[in-house]
Amino acid sequence: MKKLLALIISLALFIFLFQLVMETPSKLLSERVSSRYVQKNVLSSGEAEETSANLVTSVVLSYRGLDTLGEVTVLFAAATGVAFFMKNVKERLNFLFSSFIVQTGARVVSPLLVTLGIYIFIHGHLTPGGGFQGGTTIAITTLLLYVAGGLVERKRTVFRTLEGLSGSVYVLIGLMGLAVGGAFLYNFLPLGKIGELFSSGIVPVIYVLIGIKVGSELSNLVLHTTGGDNS
Amino acid sequence: MSYFGYGLISVGVVFYFLGALGILRMPDVWNRLQAGTKATTIGSFSTILGVGLIRPEWFLKTLVLVILIALTNPVGSSAIARAAYVAKTKVYPGTTVDQIGSLSSGDDER
């Protein structure tokens, strides 16, 4: 019975994938990918890339917003896998070289690093950088505080709450775009003037969300890798 | 102003060269570490400030960079030296003083 069920499921999956493969490339390429998948056209005016000073950002978040959501989801899956495997590890990794000098240095440098990370993801649409880079900087701060002798509070619930909240708000903004403009992650906020902080619609909002999500996720991952307790 | 900047960059290059020479010629980890760290700290200071003097609109940014290097470089060097001590790296035979060993007999004092 079980084998029959597995056979049916795999057959259905095979037919599904086969149909996808058989879809000819010429049919896919006859129209623009952007207009086919996100309903945003490069040629039409008033789109986000005209107001975003950093063009990469509007490609990543405007045309490929759905892909970015997928990347964040992959990161979430990886962090969950690490948390699953490190759940039963009791012993903590300790660092013998963490002295008074290192602790003081970490205490002085870490606020600067967090500020730098927040700057990177808030100004993602104006200067190079963005959510992933800023979030990673924040996670490196967590790593520094840990290596300097366990200065970081070992409460993962804050990180977990932030991560879930920002991920849900990301999807919510996408659904609002679907309701207002007819496409997922449609840029429905006013675009503003190029080079200003509040410009290019939903792009900075989403970058702030991605920054918070990636930062808390990677911090969680680092703390889980070092092990110790399973709170 | 610009000539002063180029002079600072030259001083920095000389310090970098001395640091590399020290890393090649010094006998053990701690000697090499102090040669390398001192030379690169001063070398980075003068090189970065020299760039800031040549391009005055970058001066504030270079000042921030110098402050960051002043905060991080000695701390990192101290951490490396301590890690080398904890890992019981081979000491140069001519060494006479072991202050950490006389203070806390090798384990960590935090």
Place this chain on the structure above:
Amino acid sequence: MTLLEYVIVGVMFLLGIMAVEVRNLFYSVIFLSALSILAAFVFVLMRAPDVAMAEAAIGSGLLTAILLFTLKRVEGGKNE
């Protein structure tokens, strides 16, 4: 490409080969970290600062630390 880029890419090539070929896994992780830093530098030279920031932060910072933690967890891969 300028001469500087050729030199850096050559060093990156050597580092990659050494990271695969060296016996000690700890050295392998360190070579990988150095490779990431040079890759970030090449990205800056090729006018891609976004990728360079991601590479420098993830490749040489976070990834090295996580790999070293994992190596310490499995005791350097000695009893495989």
